[in-house]
Amino acid sequence: MTKVDPLSNAQNEPRLDAGNKHHDHYANALPKWRNEIRKKLIPIVRWETPYLALMQDALRTPALDSYFAFTANLGTHTFYMVFLPILFWCGYTNFGRAMVHMLAAGIFVSGFLKDMLCLPRPLSPPLARITMSGSAALEYGFPSSHSTNAVSVALYAIYMIRSAPEQYHPQVFVAVQALFWWYAISIIFGRLYCGMHGFLDVVIGSILGAIIGVGQLAYGDFLDTWIPDGPIGNLIISILVVLVLVRIHPEPADDCPCFDDSVSFAGVVLGIQVGAWQYARCAFSTNDPISSTVPFSIESIGWVRAVLRVILGVVMIFIWRASTKPALFKILPPLFRVLERVRWNLPRAFFLNASKYTSIPTLRGDDNVIPTASELPHMLKNLAHPRRRSVSVGPQSAADAYETLAYRNRRRRESINSLDGKMPEDSAWVPQTKEDGTQASPQQSQEKVPLGANMLPTPMASRVHSYEQMMGTGNAAVTTATPPERNQNFMGEDAVQSPTEEENEKREIFMKITKPRVRYDVEVVTKLIVYAGIGWLAVSGNPMLFQIVGLGMGVALVQ
Template sequence: MRSPALDTYFAYTANLGTHTFFMVFLPVQFWCGYTSLGRATVFMLAAGIYWSGFLKDMLCLPRPLSPPLARISMSGSAALEYGFPSSHSTNAVSVTFYAIYMIRQSDEYSSTVNIGLQALFYLYAVSIIVGRLYCGMHGFLDVLVGSTLGALITVFQLVFSDWIDSWIFSGTYKDLIIATLVVFVLVRIHPEPADDCPCFDDSVAFSGVVVGINIGAWHYAQSGFAVNDLYPSTVPFELAQLGLPKAIIRTLLGVVIIFVWRATAKLTLFKILPPLFRLLERGRMNLPRAFFLNASSYTSIPNMRDDDNVIPPASQLPQMLKNLAHPRKRSVSVGPQSASDAYETLAYRNRRRRESVTSADGTVLEDLEWSSTPPSQAVAPAVERGQPLLGTGMLPTPMASRIHSYEQMMGTGNIKTLDGKMETPPDSDTDLAGDATLKSEEENEKRELFMKLTKPRVRYDVEVVTKLIVYSGIGWFAVGLDPIIFELVGLGIGIRP
C-alpha cells in the first residue's frame, strides 16, 4: 500500500494539523479583521490541545508498536507523545466542522464556491485523519476518539461562544482575572505522565495564548482604535484602501514584533525567575512537577535549542523552510522512539520469553507452528521433550513468514540453558541464582534499548511560568498591541481614538 507519493503527501499534510501551523496563521486572521473567526479558532485549538493532552498524560497509552509499523513524520517531537487520542484528528475535525458550519450559514458565496470550499475542508480533515493511520502514528481508536473530541469541542464553541465573549467584553477587569485564574487552574490539574512527554508544554503554550487574547481583546476594544460595531475588538482592515504592499508589510512587522517579544521575554524571565523559585522552594510554596528540575538544583539555565514545539526560534525558521522544500527531509523510522515505545518492546520480549519457556516444556504455540497444511486442517500433535517440532525445515506459511520477520525486528528475548537442556527443579526448590541471572539479563536488555533512544533534554521548573507569560504576551501583542502599532506607524486605515 505504501508508495513514495503517498509517503510525501501524508507527511506534508500532517504539518497542516500541527500547533506551529495554526500559531503562525492565527494572528493573520485578527489583523485582517476576522476577529470572530480568530477567537473561535484559538479557543477550539486550545481546548483540543489541552483535553487531548490531558487524556494522553492521564492514560499514558503508547503509539502503535514499531516495528512492525514504520513511522513517517517530519516532526521530531510527535513520536515522543503518547498515542491516545490523536490531537491532529482533534484539531482537524474541530476546525473543519466549524468552517463548514460557517460556510453553510453564509450567503456570501455562490453555490459552486460554497460546495467547493466544503469539499476542500472535508479533504483536509480526511487527509489528516487517514494520514495519521498511514504514517503509523496512531491506531483506529486513537483517531476515532480524537475526531469525536474535536466534534464535541465544535459543538461547545457554537453553543457557548457568544455567552463567553459577551461576558469577557462587557465585564470589568475582575472578570478577566476570573477567566485567567480558571486557565491557571486547568494548567495546574494537568495530569503528570509516566514518562517525559511534551503534551504538557503544548497545553501550557495554548493556555497562555487564551489568556493573552482575552486580555488583549478587552484592552483593544476600549482603546478607540477598534471597530466594535459588528464584533468587539475587530481590527479595521480594507484591502482596497490599504493596498497589498502595505498589507504584506504590516503582516511581516507583526510577526517580527512577536518573535522579538518571544526572544527577549524568554531570556529575561530565565534570569529573573530562578531566584524567585528558590525562595518559594525554601518556604515550601513551590509546585514541583515530574521531569522538571527544581531551581535549587541548578544555578543558571543554558541556551537551549528545540525547547519549544509550538513556535520555534527565529534562527530555526530557515532550516524549517528548507526541510519543507526538500522531499527527503521526511523521516521514516522503525523501532522505539520514546520511553513508552521501549517499555512496549520490553513487554513483548518478556511475553515471548515466557512463551518460549512454555514451548520448551512441550506446548507447541499454534501461531508459530510451521506447517504444510491449511490452518483449518492443522492439528497440533503431542510433542515429546527434546523432539523437533513437526514441520521443521519445511517452507513456512505466509502467516509464519510474517511472524518470523516480526520476531527478527522485535527480538524475542534469549532463553539461557545449560548444555542445550532445560531442567525443571522440584516444587520445593527455589532457584534464586536463576532468578537473579534472569533479572540481570532483563536489566541489561532494558539498558541497551534505552541507550538507543534520544535522551530527553533537561527541563527546568521555571519553564512552565515562562511559557505561560511568553505565550500570553504573544496573544496580547497579536490581538491588542500590534493593531495599534499598525495605525501609529501608518500601516492602518487612519482610525484614531
Template sequence: MCPQHDAPLADRSTTPSVAPSADKAPRLDAGTKHYDLYAQRLSPWQNALRKQLMPIVRWETPYLAWMQDTLRSPALDSYFAFTANLGTHTFFMIFLPILFWCGYTSLGRAMVHMLAGGVFWSGFVKDMLCIPRPLSPPLYRITSSPAVALEYGLPSTHSANAVSAAFYAIHMLHTAPDQDHPNAHLALQGLFYFYAVSITFGRLYCGMHGFLDVAVGSLIGALLAWVQLLFGESFDHWMTQSYMSPLIATLIVLVLCRIHPEPADDCPCYDDTVSFMGVVIGINVGAWHFAQTAFSTDFPIPSTVPFDLKEVGLVKASIRIALGVVIVFVWRATMKPILFKILPPIFRVLEHARLNLPRAFFLNASKYTSVPPLRGDDNVIPSARDVPQMLKNLAHPRKRSVSVGPQSAADAYETLAYRNRRRRESINSLDGAVPEGQAWSPVLKEKASGELRAQPGPSYQAALGSNLLPTPISSRVHSYEYMMGTGVGPMTPITPPESTLDFTGEAAVQSPVEEENEKREIFELLTKPRVRYDVEVINKLIVYTGIGWLAVEGNPMLFEVVGLGTGYHR
C-alpha cells in the first residue's frame, strides 16, 4: 500500500491540520528515483501489459497532432469544448433524475446502470494500467473542464457514456411500437448517431484522448448497452421482489468499490466511481421500497412514478422539476459538512483497531484534526455556488481552456520516460546500432551521420520541415515527434541543453543531480494536487446514495404530498 503522501510532490494546494512533521517544502517522492515508476508500483502482469500498450500511445500521438493542427479552427474549438459537456458525469446526473420525475423510470434506470458501469469499468481499467493521455506538446488540450486532464487516458469515459446512451436509445427507437411518424424516428436515430460520433471524435480533436482510448471506451459502452438490453428488464423486476434483492445488489456494489485498483499516480477516477456506485445503491433501495407504497405504479415496470403531462400541466411539471433539483442540492450541501464532522472520529477508532481500509493518496484520519472546506472536490455534481459560473459558461460557448504541457503526474512521468527513450535512441544511432524493434527513420539516419549536430532547438524543426523527409505530411509528423517530451509549447523556442534532450547529436549522460533537477523542473509545471481525506470516500457514497433515493422515491412522494403530482394512489 502506498503511503498517504505518495504523490509526485508532497506540497498540496489545500493543507490539512496535521502534525508538525508534515512536509513544508516541495520535494520529489523518494520512491520515484527511476523513470519507470510504474514497474515499481504495478504488479508484474500490469506493468507487462502497460509496456505493450505504451508504444501504441506514443506512435499515435504525432498523427493526432497532425490531425488536430490540420482541422483546428476557433469555431470547432468552441463546438467540441462545449459538446464535451454532454458526455460528462455532471450532465447525466442533472438530466437523469428528471427522467424519473417525468415517469420514464425504465429509461432512467437503464441509463443509470449503463453510465455507472461505464464510469466504473473505464475507471477500473484506467487505474489498473495507468496509461497517460497522448503527450502535450505536440497536442493542445482543449476543454471547458481542466480537471479532466488529471485522469489517465485509456479508456475514454466520455466515449463509453456517449456510445452506451446512443446504442440503447437507437435500439429503443427501432423497437418502439409507435411508428406513425417514421421520418421522426429516422431523424432521432440520426441525431443519436451524430451525438455518439461527435463526442468520440471530439475527444481526439481536443487532444484529450488517442485512437486507442476512444476505441476501447466505445467498446465498453456498446457492451454495457448490450447487457442492459438483454438483462435490464428482468433485473428491474427482480429488484422489487424482496428486500434481499437491494441488499445483495448493495453488497456487490461495495465489493466492486473495494476491489477497484490502486493507481500509481494521484488519479481522481476512484472518486467518480464511488459517486456513481452510491447512485446505484440509492436507486435500487429506493425502487424496492417505492414499489411497496401507494404512490407508485407497476406500468411499465414496478416503482414507476405516475406522470401525465396533460394532467399535470407544463407549469406544475416545471415547478416540480425545479423543486426536485433544489432538494438535491440542499441535500448535498447539508450532508457533506455534517458527515465531515461525524466521520473522522469514527475513522480514527477504526484505524486504531486496524479495521480501516486505507487507499493510496488519501490521508488517514489519524493524520488530521479536521477537514477544511473543500473546493473542486466533486466532478459529478457541482456545488450550488458553482452553478452560476456554469450557466455563464453555457451562455458563452466560446469560453474554453487551451493548455500545452504536462498537467498531471502521469503526463510528467511520460514526458521524462519519452526523453529517456530519445536519449537511448540517440546514443544507439550514433554508435551505429538501432534500438531493438525500431526502424531507422530519416531523422535518425541524419543524426547518426552528424549532419544535424549544428542544428539544435528550433533549427531542428526547420530542418525537419525542409528536405530531409519525402512528403509534407511525414515531415510534419516527425516535427511533432520532436516536440514530444519537451514539456513546453510548440510555439516556444526550444534550445535543449546537451545533457537534457540530446537532440544535437551528442550522446549525453546525466548526472544524478541533473536528473533530479530535470524531474523537478517538469513537476513544478503541474498544479499541486489537493489533500484527499479518507472520509471523502464514505462521504460521497452516503451523499450520492441519498441523491439516488431522492430521484426514485423521496422527491416523487413529496410531489404528491405538496400537490405537484397526479393524485395517483393505489
C-alpha cells in the first residue's frame, strides 16, 4: 500500500480552497433545514459584533486581559478533568459524579448545537480574541460551552450549600455562595470581554447550564443508585445510550473539534458507570454517602498519604493515556481497513479513512481535554503569564474565514446597491438559478441585512480598516457619511472584484489561518477507550490501587 501524505490528501484541499466554490459554503454543506435555521440566526451574530467591539474598546486594560484570560481556564474541560478525580479519591463521590454528569451533558449538548448550526464567533476584527486556549477559536461560537459549564456547576453547588446551612459558619455560608456567583459571572462576562462569544451565545449557554443543573438536582439521586446498585442490564443500557448519542452527533460544515470533546466526555461517562458498578461490589468501597464511595478520612490517612495518593492517581492517569493511545493507533487501523472493505465502517467528515494511510505519526494538539505530560510545563508557563500569548486579531478558523468573506461581500453589495436603491431593509438572500441551471452564490445575490447591521461604530470601522491594510486586501466596506464613487467601496478600491481578484482574496485569507491537522478515523474509538479508562481509574482502578499499596484507609470493608 502506498503511503499517502496527509497534507496532500484530497480531504485537505477544501480547507484551503473551499472559499473558491461557486456555491455558498453552508448552503451546500448543510441540510436545508439546518441551513435555514442558521440563516435566521447569523444576522444576530453580525448585529452583535459592533456593540461587542465598542464594549471591548471601552473596558480593555492589561490587568483585565490577564484576569479574564486566566479565569477562562476555570471553565474549560481540562480544568474539570484534572480536578474531578480528586473528588472521588477524597470521598466526595456524589459531588464528583454529579460534576461528570453535568459537564458531559453540557459539552455534548453545546457541541451538538455548535456542529448542527455552524454559527461563527463574533467577527475578528473588529474584536480582538483573548484566549490562552489554542483550540477554542477553532470551534463554532453558538452556544457558549464555558457558560453552560459555569452555570450548571454554580447552580448545583449553591443549591447544595443552601440545603445544609447548619454545616457552615454564617459568614462562610454567605462567602461560599458569593464565590460561586462570582465564578459564574466572571466566566460568562469574560467570554464577552474576550471577544470569544456574543450575547446570544452566552444567554443560550447559560439557559442550557441552568436546565442541566436543575436536571441533575431532580434526577441525580436516581442515577446514583440505578447503575451502581442495579443489575448489569442497567449498566449495558447506559453504555448503549452513550454510544447512540455519539453516533447521532451532527456533521459540521467545517473542521471543528466540538465532536472530539463530546467523544472524550462520553468516554469518561462510560468509564465512570462501569467503574461505579464494579467498585460498588468491591470489598474496599463504602456506601457513605452513596454506593461505590472511596473510604477517606484525613484524620486517619494524614496529609502526607493523602497527597501521595493524589500524585499516584494522577501519574497513573497519564501513564494510561500515554501508553494506551499509541498502542490503539497501531492496533485499530488494520481492523478499520477490514471494516471499510465490508462497508461496516462509519465514516465521518474531516476524518481520514484507514485505507488512505499506512501509519499515524506522532500527533500534536490532538486533545483538547487532558494535555500530555510534555505539554504541562508550557501550560504552567502560560498560566504564569496569561497575557503573553492570549491576544490575537483576525480569522483563526475556517468558519472565521467564511464569515470574513461573507462580511466583505455583503459590504461590497451594500456600497453598490444602496446607490441604486436595490436593497430594501427586508430583502432576504435566496439562491438564484443561473443560465447553466446551477445556483448563484451569495456574491451574486442578496442577503438579509438586519436593521442597524450596516451601521458600524467608528472604533469598529477603524479596526477593520487597520486589519485589512495589514492583510493587504483592504476590501471591506465601512459606512461613512460621504457616499463612495460608483464602482468603488468605502476604502476607495474596486467594489466589484474580478473573478481572479476574488479568488486571490479568498486564498489569501485561508492561507493565513492555521491549517487543521489531519484527523484519523481511529481517533474516535481511541478517545472513547482512553477516556473510559480514565473514568474507570478515577472511580475504581486507582482507589483499589491505593488500598493495595498502603495509601488507603488500611482496612477492607465487608459489605
